[in-house]
Amino acid sequence: MATPPLFLLLLLLLSFLLLLRPAHSRSTSKITGTTKPAPLENGDPRQQHAPAECDGRRIHIRELPSQFNADLLLACDSSSFPLLDSSSSNFCASLSDHGLGPRTHNRSRSWYRTDSHRGLEPLFHRRMLEYPCLVADPSLADAVFLPYYSSLDALPFLYSPDQFNSSFLHGLSLYYFLTDKDNSPHVWSRHRGLDHFLVLAGPAWDFSQAPSADPVLFGTSFLTTPELSNLTVLTLESRPSPWQEHAVPYPTSFHPATLARLDAWLSRARSSRRPNLALFVGGGGGGGPNVRGSIRAECENRTDLCEVVNCSGGSCAHDPIRFMRPMLRSDFCLQPPGDTPTRRSTFDGILAGCVPVFFEELGARAQYGWHLPRGEYDRFSVFIPKEDVVFNGVRILEVLEAIPRDEVRRMRERVLELAPGVMYRRQGSSDGLRARKDAFDLAVEGALRRIRRRVRSIAEPELLLEEDDDDL
Numbered sequence: 001m002a003t004p005p006l007f008l009l010l011l012l013l014l015s016f017l018l019l020l021r022p023a024h025s026r027s028t029s030k031i032t033g034t035t036k037p038a039p040l041e042n043g044d045p046r047q048q049h050a051p052a053e054c055d056g057r058r059i060h061i062r063e064l065p066s067q068f069n070a071d072l073l074l075a076c077d078s079s080s081f082p083l084l085d086s087s088s089s090n091f092c093a094s095l096s097d098h099g100l101g102p103r104t105h106n107r108s109r110s111w112y113r114t115d116s117h118r119g120l121e122p123l124f125h126r127r128m129l130e131y132p133c134l135v136a137d138p139s140l141a142d143a144v145f146l147p148y149y150s151s152l153d154a155l156p157f158l159y160s161p162d163q164f165n166s167s168f169l170h171g172l173s174l175y176y177f178l179t180d181k182d183n184s185p186h187v188w189s190r191h192r193g194l195d196h197f198l199v200l201a202g203p204a205w206d207f208s209q210a211p212s213a214d215p216v217l218f219g220t221s222f223l224t225t226p227e228l229s230n231l232t233v234l235t236l237e238s239r240p241s242p243w244q245e246h247a248v249p250y251p252t253s254f255h256p257a258t259l260a261r262l263d264a265w266l267s268r269a270r271s272s273r274r275p276n277l278a279l280f281v282g283g284g285g286g287g288g289p290n291v292r293g294s295i296r297a298e299c300e301n302r303t304d305l306c307e308v309v310n311c312s313g314g315s316c317a318h319d320p321i322r323f324m325r326p327m328l329r330s331d332f333c334l335q336p337p338g339d340t341p342t343r344r345s346t347f348d349g350i351l352a353g354c355v356p357v358f359f360e361e362l363g364a365r366a367q368y369g370w371h372l373p374r375g376e377y378d379r380f381s382v383f384i385p386k387e388d389v390v391f392n393g394v395r396i397l398e399v400l401e402a403i404p405r406d407e408v409r410r411m412r413e414r415v416l417e418l419a420p421g422v423m424y425r426r427q428g429s430s431d432g433l434r435a436r437k438d439a440f441d442l443a444v445e446g447a448l449r450r451i452r453r454r455v456r457s458i459a460e461p462e463l464l465l466e467e468d469d470d471d472l
Contacts, residue, residue, distance in 0.1 A: 110265070131444065
């Protein structure tokens with residue numbers, strides 16, 4: 001048999017190697033969740049020739065030094081922060097797998113021990129790498145995403161005594177990098193930073209201290225630093241009159257990778273038998289008169305109608321089994337304020353088809369307009385003013401018992417319709433699931449609307465005086 005020519009062998013070898021080559025390689029550091037975007041190639045659909053459906057949606061991910069993201073994960077050691085509450089001391093382990101955390105057990109396909117706060121930053125960063133309308137050239141972008149793990153960078157200022165009095169410095173190193181003459185400062189200056197956005201995984205109150213505060217209280221000055229005031233910031237809870245931030249849902253422990261797994265869970269929640277009228281998941285309630293104390297007292301007197309899952313000391317933080325099963329067997333989930341008005345439990349309950357009961361407007365209605373339509377709260381929730389419960393003798397269980405069963409079923413169905421939009425699906429999920437918008441998708445759409453209006457305000461300043469019109 002004749003020997004094939006050498007050039008033919010080389011051609012076959014080259015073809016084989018090209019088949020093995022990934023379309024868009026990315027470098028990943030040792031710790032999960034630190035994937036860095038590779039440079040986009042000419043002809044990449046995320047380049048300047050992005051499809052028409054990307055009009056107004058093109059995003060550039062700003063490449064930042066690892067000190068702003070990957071290094072913060074590598075250096076995450078809760079023992080380094082002596083003022084950190086012991087119940088939060090294991091959050092570093094829950095930042096693995098791009099912020100999802102470890103699986104609840106080896107056979108789990110969709111459930112993780114996700115940290116309800118800081119996991120959102122690496123999770124959001126990883127999901128941004130899959131965004132279909134990325135562009136390599138920032139001049140072609142409608143928005144610029146900064147993969148800065150800001151709440152992790154805040155930890156020394158919040159929980160280390162030697163840096164507690166320097167909390168006004170939080171975020172300034174990022175600003176200095178973005179405006180440095182050697183780091184393409186025109187990307188920032190083009191729209192004065194109004195087209196930039198990032199995630200700050202925590203309540204805005206923790207980052208709203210005046211830079212000149214004396215004495216220094218708990219918190220940093222990230223949201224009150226003039227140099228950063230043009231950023232659009234996605235937080236877990238916003239202030240009553242936010243200028244730059246907008247609240248997005250807390251990450252729950254449910255991160256399906258396929259549409260079948262999402263639908264299977266929603267089917268389970270829809271058909272679940274619910275012997276409990278109401279459920280309270282949480283701690284607190286001690287001290288003087290407060291709504292949590294009233295809830296506990298009422299539930300303890302009516303155990304036939306109300307169940308309490310005690311989460312004192314952070315016992316439920318990374319263990320969703322403790323509260324998800326009780327939520328599946330309850331009609332209503334009571335969501336009183338705690339240290340701040342909002343709660344992750346609101347979104348856990350929505351995933352379980354448990355109708356939320358709020359006790360103040362800031363608990364949700366005034367927060368999550370990109371994910372929960374503000375004009376529809378009566379269709380999927382109950383509102384009982386906390387003052388009526390604590391001081392005016394209103395009985396929560398009597399109010400809930402008076403709601404007709406058909407109405408409860410309609411409310412539950414609406415809750416489950418909203419559920420896909422408040423959960424964060426797993427990265428690398430199926431095409432079928434990607435076609436259904438989740439919390440990340442809605443957050444990005446909302447950020448783009450907000451940025452579009454703020455950039456227009458450069459030429460039309462009167463837009464800044466209008467009511468916030470970028471909600472659903």
